[in-house]
Amino acid sequence: MSNLSVAHKTFLEPVLTMTGGYVLDFSNASFANFFRDLSVDIYDAERYPGFGDSKANRLRAFWKNADDNEVATSLIALADYVEAKQLAGNSGIEMSADQLARLRSIAVELAPTPDPVANAETAASFTTEATVNANRIQIEIHEDIYSHIERYLATGDYFHAVEESYKLVREKLRDITGKEKATDVFNNSAQNEGHWNALFGKATASSDAEKDFFRGIGYLHLGVQHLRNEKAHTPASPIDTNLAIHYIALASLAYDLITKYVSEELIQEIEELVTATRRGYSATRFYRAFEGGKWIDALTLPAGLASSSVRKVLKAKWLQEADFTRSYDHSNVMLMRLELVAGELTQADIDALLEYPTTDNYGNNQEAGMLEFLEYIQQLDATKISSSASDWMANKRREWDEN
Numbered sequence: 001m002s003n004l005s006v007a008h009k010t011f012l013e014p015v016l017t018m019t020g021g022y023v024l025d026f027s028n029a030s031f032a033n034f035f036r037d038l039s040v041d042i043y044d045a046e047r048y049p050g051f052g053d054s055k056a057n058r059l060r061a062f063w064k065n066a067d068d069n070e071v072a073t074s075l076i077a078l079a080d081y082v083e084a085k086q087l088a089g090n091s092g093i094e095m096s097a098d099q100l101a102r103l104r105s106i107a108v109e110l111a112p113t114p115d116p117v118a119n120a121e122t123a124a125s126f127t128t129e130a131t132v133n134a135n136r137i138q139i140e141i142h143e144d145i146y147s148h149i150e151r152y153l154a155t156g157d158y159f160h161a162v163e164e165s166y167k168l169v170r171e172k173l174r175d176i177t178g179k180e181k182a183t184d185v186f187n188n189s190a191q192n193e194g195h196w197n198a199l200f201g202k203a204t205a206s207s208d209a210e211k212d213f214f215r216g217i218g219y220l221h222l223g224v225q226h227l228r229n230e231k232a233h234t235p236a237s238p239i240d241t242n243l244a245i246h247y248i249a250l251a252s253l254a255y256d257l258i259t260k261y262v263s264e265e266l267i268q269e270i271e272e273l274v275t276a277t278r279r280g281y282s283a284t285r286f287y288r289a290f291e292g293g294k295w296i297d298a299l300t301l302p303a304g305l306a307s308s309s310v311r312k313v314l315k316a317k318w319l320q321e322a323d324f325t326r327s328y329d330h331s332n333v334m335l336m337r338l339e340l341v342a343g344e345l346t347q348a349d350i351d352a353l354l355e356y357p358t359t360d361n362y363g364n365n366q367e368a369g370m371l372e373f374l375e376y377i378q379q380l381d382a383t384k385i386s387s388s389a390s391d392w393m394a395n396k397r398r399e400w401d402e403n
Contacts, residue, residue: 002071009063012075013056015099016059028055035062036364037327038074042059048061048064048065049065062074071107072110073330077327079103148165158238159239161248168251168255170182175303176198182224185221201262262310270305270340273302278336287372290336292376292379293339293376314337315338315341315349328368331366331367331368339376374389
């Protein structure tokens, strides 16, 4: 059941000209087709019971029995329909710009809160890679740290590479907890639990073993703090390369263990931002903004999205949840999310995405925006577009040109 209020319906009924059983300028057939494109059988009285069989009554039954997301999607589609007919110059529909804007804003108000991605037992997380070959360990330095110290490593300045890697760990503690000293975050015995929710995605440990793990992370950061203090209070001097690499790996581990968890709040904030942005555009304006990723330039993105760890977690989550069989709008939202983490997508990810089903239960293809999405990825990094993806793009362009 949707949460359309009496105030919403008081606005919608006259604006959609629902008196006398009508809805806008739809015939029975075009009304059914309109909703079929949204994967809805509006005349299914078993799923949408009550009222009567007129178009207005079918819409009232839909509002009563459908969920908020379905109703919001239909309101956006109705606004797009009216705007398209008005732009074509052959519409007798009288709806002002303010009324269209209000129609869209009701859809945004109805947008449901996304399902939490993590809970206390299964926090969304990412860990940098490590491999073992006999007695040699190859460890991937966290991207945030490596990108910061790369210039020092290139010149053999290992003293500053180590010092800066430790400094980055300290700054990340401050970003997450508001305090930069490990002693202030964990206390001297690593038993302070006050910042666990921010650091680990849960306020309390689920077992004694996990409590020891979190406490161990605290001790690791205490070690980094004291090791950095030694570097910060002595003149820069040559440092053994092997020792420096071990120090940097230690900093990378400490950084990784406090950035691997992505909070439900951050995920929800980003997903709600994407959904609201899509619903703020008409269909025509959206595809103009979607082209080349221009829609992203108009946003103020959460600071947490700057972390490569966060982006990799979100990439995995959104690839798993991507569904291109529901509606054009839903496909748009899925691709918008993936554009936010485009830098983390691989060629294999793109190829797998093209294997996802795109046809709904009515035989309609709901892959809207896929070509523009691939063109955006190609614009960022052409090596991520395989030969098969390039062929798909060429075939799609050819289809469009022929139609």
